[in-house]
Amino acid sequence: MRRLTRSPALRVSGRRLLTAIPVLWGVTALSFLVMNALPGDAASAILGLDATKAEIRAFSVKLHLNEPIWTRYWHWFAGVVTGNLGTSLSSPQSVASVLGARLPVTLELVIYAMIITLVVSIPVSILCARWPRGVIDRLSLVLSMGSISIAAPSLALLAVIVFAVKWAIFPAIGYVGLSQSLAGNLHTMTLPSIVLAVPLIGFYIRFLRADLLEQMQAEDYIVTARAKGVTEWRILIRHALRNSFIGLLTIVGLNLATLIGVTVIVESVFSLPGVGFELLDAISNRNIPVIEGIVLVFGIAVVLANLVTDLLYGALDPRIRHVRSRS
Amino acid sequence: MAATADAAAPDLQLRPSPLLEVSDLRVTFGTRLGSVHAVQGVNLTIEPRRTLALIGESGSGKTVSAQAIMGILPRTARVSGSIKFKGDEIVGRGERELRDYRGRCVAMVFQNPERSLNPTMRVGTQIAEAVGCHLPVSKQEAHDRAVELLRMVRLPAPERRFYEYPHQLSGGMRQRVVIAIALACDPAVLIADEATTALDVTTQAQIMELLLDLQQETGSALLMISHDLGLAASYAEEVIVMYAGKIVEQAPTKELFAGVRMPYTQALLDAIPRIEMEPHVLLPVVGGRPPDLAVIPPGCSFAPRCPRVQQDCQDTCPPLQQHEPGRWWACWHPLGKEPAQ
Numbered sequence: 001m002r003r004l005t006r007s008p009a010l011r012v013s014g015r016r017l018l019t020a021i022p023v024l025w026g027v028t029a030l031s032f033l034v035m036n037a038l039p040g041d042a043a044s045a046i047l048g049l050d051a052t053k054a055e056i057r058a059f060s061v062k063l064h065l066n067e068p069i070w071t072r073y074w075h076w077f078a079g080v081v082t083g084n085l086g087t088s089l090s091s092p093q094s095v096a097s098v099l100g101a102r103l104p105v106t107l108e109l110v111i112y113a114m115i116i117t118l119v120v121s122i123p124v125s126i127l128c129a130r131w132p133r134g135v136i137d138r139l140s141l142v143l144s145m146g147s148i149s150i151a152a153p154s155l156a157l158l159a160v161i162v163f164a165v166k167w168a169i170f171p172a173i174g175y176v177g178l179s180q181s182l183a184g185n186l187h188t189m190t191l192p193s194i195v196l197a198v199p200l201i202g203f204y205i206r207f208l209r210a211d212l213l214e215q216m217q218a219e220d221y222i223v224t225a226r227a228k229g230v231t232e233w234r235i236l237i238r239h240a241l242r243n244s245f246i247g248l249l250t251i252v253g254l255n256l257a258t259l260i261g262v263t264v265i266v267e268s269v270f271s272l273p274g275v276g277f278e279l280l281d282a283i284s285n286r287n288i289p290v291i292e293g294i295v296l297v298f299g300i301a302v303v304l305a306n307l308v309t310d311l312l313y314g315a316l317d318p319r320i321r322h323v324r325s326r327s
Numbered sequence: 328m329a330a331t332a333d334a335a336a337p338d339l340q341l342r343p344s345p346l347l348e349v350s351d352l353r354v355t356f357g358t359r360l361g362s363v364h365a366v367q368g369v370n371l372t373i374e375p376r377r378t379l380a381l382i383g384e385s386g387s388g389k390t391v392s393a394q395a396i397m398g399i400l401p402r403t404a405r406v407s408g409s410i411k412f413k414g415d416e417i418v419g420r421g422e423r424e425l426r427d428y429r430g431r432c433v434a435m436v437f438q439n440p441e442r443s444l445n446p447t448m449r450v451g452t453q454i455a456e457a458v459g460c461h462l463p464v465s466k467q468e469a470h471d472r473a474v475e476l477l478r479m480v481r482l483p484a485p486e487r488r489f490y491e492y493p494h495q496l497s498g499g500m501r502q503r504v505v506i507a508i509a510l511a512c513d514p515a516v517l518i519a520d521e522a523t524t525a526l527d528v529t530t531q532a533q534i535m536e537l538l539l540d541l542q543q544e545t546g547s548a549l550l551m552i553s554h555d556l557g558l559a560a561s562y563a564e565e566v567i568v569m570y571a572g573k574i575v576e577q578a579p580t581k582e583l584f585a586g587v588r589m590p591y592t593q594a595l596l597d598a599i600p601r602i603e604m605e606p607h608v609l610l611p612v613v614g615g616r617p618p619d620l621a622v623i624p625p626g627c628s629f630a631p632r633c634p635r636v637q638q639d640c641q642d643t644c645p646p647l648q649q650h651e652p653g654r655w656w657a658c659w660h661p662l663g664k665e666p667a668q
Contacts, residue, residue, distance in 0.1 A: 217401075220442040226399050227437075228457040228508060229430035232422070238456075242447045318492040319446060
């Protein structure tokens, strides 16, 4: 046990995960309240307009929907603590199996989008910082402002019209699982991931370019490197970029969390069977157990994204690494 | 002003051929509010094994002069005049040629050891990089040379220090690393730009001693840039005092302190605290501010702050001239030279 607590990474993780508990409790309680405040209920949503009052009452009693909100939340909460997320109201499936089927799609989408974002924005911002106010810099300013300004739903529709309908490079809708075929999977996932990535790419280029230029113009260690006779390219890539990555990591961590929100839109446009798609369905059905399960999973994802960011800080910045191992 | 060209006339004394010859160096920065004339016609010569001090307050153009000599001025700077290293012109060279020159011919130690090292890179790697920039060495050879340099700058346990990061070292140790980087390729001229200003007094003395020792070992010339006339008095052989972008007095250290001529140098000297002074007495400071370098007045630029100012100081700028062998000053009414009346 003592050896465990001496590992700084484990100590940071432990502290993070402990603080996550009240956060997760807060978001699930809040979403329970909000769902309850919405007009309509699961019974009438699932049984349809033709259902009789007696049918609705029977359905409500069967699923405990007639009990007060805090009793229901307590039932759900007690279930979660014992590892049971409950059962979907609209189907006999357990919430855990619904999430298990849907989560990989969303995760893949977010990770794929982040990879595209970094692969495009890092080289472009290096080129911009190498020749500030040059052709590449000016062009990328215009394009990135455009990419930041465009709204995700309109971008998604535009992408479908251009790349799926007009040129038919990618399918407009549909999903092939990663386990079925890698090529087929990439074929269906690339366009949605690009749609997710485009606004981020513009934002990352603006951020990284500004941070690199700041390093190149204001930092004394860059002057030292120049005085050594190091080439400008090497200064940019070996000296400035490494330091700019520390700032970039902060945004990547924040964006991993916000990206999960955007997937709701993208998944519904491209009909991808992800968590976001399921969430929309569950909200219209007032399917509270599924909603709560998704909120919980999103919350855990945000906490984990922050944790990974925190651990990566130590990997990038030796100062943080050493402070941690000393404390 | 017409006499500045004469002032550049070569010294007639027999001396070894200079490493670095700077003549009529002018540096101007274009800003939105007009041109700032940071350096206005500086001449200086650096000979092998000599220690020269360039003294002046903030904004006097000493650091800009050093940056011009290193070829690391920002692109917004306009440089004219001539900087010759062993007879080769540096001004107007392209980036590739300058890169070859920096670090190998002239190297620089910077003011702030807190910030002049890359925080995310091991100190040894930063030294090895300087070695690899100019010499065709393998990774292992660069490593060995870096360890040797760390030993040269008297850092204990150099093998272990190689793998440490800057934040693990004290200010003095970091400055030793910066010196090791500067010495990596055996430069002929070492410029120390306020190299000890950010350090405490004990460390300051250690670093200065180290610089002088290394100068003896490597046979390089040392140009120390400082605002501290006392520091120059202790370590330099010759002192150049700059004010508002110009050299106002130049003399061998001993002679300078035997009798200062330029009132500005005297004002700097008076501002140094002395042990025999009464406690709690305000130090005499140089009143006023250095002039705005965007506007050049016709007269002496020190005139508005000078206690000995007279009408001719306001009208015409005194040229820097050699008045006694090895002693130059730019003043119409120098101290200790009052005409007998």
